Amino acid sequence: MSAAGPRFRAVLLDLDGTLLDTAPDMAGALNALRQEESLPPLDYAPVRAQVSHGSLAVVRLGFPGAEAGEFERLRQRFLAIYATRLARETRLFPGFDVVLDALERHGIHWGIVTNKPGFLTEPLLAALGLLDRAACVLSGDSLPERKPHPMPLLVAAERAGVRPTDCIFVGDALRDIQAARAAGMLPLIARFGYLGPEDDPDSWQAAGSIDAPDELLGWLLPAATATA
Numbered sequence: 459m460s461a462a463g464p465r466f467r468a469v470l471l472d473l474d475g476t477l478l479d480t481a482p483d484m485a486g487a488l489n490a491l492r493q494e495e496s497l498p499p500l501d502y503a504p505v506r507a508q509v510s511h512g513s514l515a516v517v518r519l520g521f522p523g524a525e526a527g528e529f530e531r532l533r534q535r536f537l538a539i540y541a542t543r544l545a546r547e548t549r550l551f552p553g554f555d556v557v558l559d560a561l562e563r564h565g566i567h568w569g570i571v572t573n574k575p576g577f578l579t580e581p582l583l584a585a586l587g588l589l590d591r592a593a594c595v596l597s598g599d600s601l602p603e604r605k606p607h608p609m610p611l612l613v614a615a616e617r618a619g620v621r622p623t624d625c626i627f628v629g630d631a632l633r634d635i636q637a638a639r640a641a642g643m644l645p646l647i648a649r650f651g652y653l654g655p656e657d658d659p660d661s662w663q664a665a666g667s668i669d670a671p672d673e674l675l676g677w678l679l680p681a682a683t684a685t686a
Contacts, residue, residue, distance in 0.1 A: 464566050466644070466678055467620040468593065470611060472629035473572035473579065474509050475651030477554060478586070481506040482547035487540035488520045491532065495521075507654030510631045512573060512598075513537055541578060545585035551650060553671040558591065560675055567618040569594035571610045571627070571637075576600060593618040606633035608641035615641070626677060628668070635662040646677065 471477045474484075485506065489499040500520060508515040517524075517533045524532055550558075561568050569592050572579055576597035583589035594617035596610040603609040615622045627638035630651025638645035647659045647667035659667065668674055 464564055464679055466566065466626050467624040468567040468569065468615065468618045469561060469626045469628065469674065469678060470569050470571050470594075470614050470618075470643070471627075472510075472605075472631070472634050472648070472651075473570050473574055473582075475630040476628055476634075476648040477550065477570065478548055478582070479551050480548045480582075481509045481652060483543050483545070484509050484516055484540060486547065487536055487543060488516055490539050491517075491536050492520055494535070495532075506652055508652070510652040513540075537578070541581075544578060544582040548582065548586070550586070551671050557671045557674055558588075561678070562591070564679060566678060567593035567620060569596075569614050569618050571596045571605065571614050573598035573604050573633075605629075606636035606640070608637050611637050611641040611643060615643075626674075628674065632657070632659075632662050635664045639663065644677070646674070 474480045485502050488505055492499060504519060505516060508519050513533055513536055517529065517536050521529065521532050558568060570579070570583070574597055576599055579595065579597040580589060583592065583595065589595065594614045596614045598604045601609055601613060611627060612622055615625050622642045625643040626646060627634065627641070627643045628646045628648050629635065630648040630653060635645040635647065645664045647662065647664045649659065649667050649669050653659060666677070
């Protein structure tokens with residue numbers, strides 16, 4: 459490592475649509491549920507665009523006419539199906555394996571702050587060999603608040619042993635950028651994530667964006683050491 463050292467001491471990441479490409483398994487679970495309900499499968503692209511917004515958005519896409527009680531039954535069934543196939547097709551976004559290795563090699567902590575519930579988050583990370591590598595993992599039900607509230611990011615920084623101002627936060631949804639700004643972290647948009655046609659990331663007031671995971675290293679490390 460050069461004498462300049464890392465520009466930041468930690469990077470915190472959203473999960474779905476930022477670190478992991480979970481959309482194939484979530485779309486598969488939704489279409490399995492639609493099959494149970496004698497409905498044809500949905501195309502992948504519109505489901506992908508909703509994945510960062512969680513089970514509520516995904517199930518609403520699949521069952522737009524369902525009323526409150528029926529919708530909650532369908533949502534719980536969706537979660538049960540999804541829990542059986544968490545890591546069937548889910549993988550790191552291409553290039554993130556190299557990024558995580560580089561962060562660890564340079565002593566930069568990395569962690570997860572997601573609105574995904576813990577009963578899905580931790581088994582998924584464990585299945586992919588990532589749970590024990592992360593400095594911290596905050597799920598949507600870990601605390602009384604979740605993104606866009608800054609509390610999960612602030613707690614994550616504390617658990618990682620760094621100041622919020624020494625952190626970058628990367629996400630693919632407006633709530634991620636809002637939480638990062640409120641926490642005093644540097645917010646970056648993962649443009650390779652699950653942005654939909656209704657999203658306007660240029661209006662989110664992020665510090666910048668990345669089009670691929672390896673671009674994150676340019677924000678974290680001096681140029682001379684980014685791939686060292």
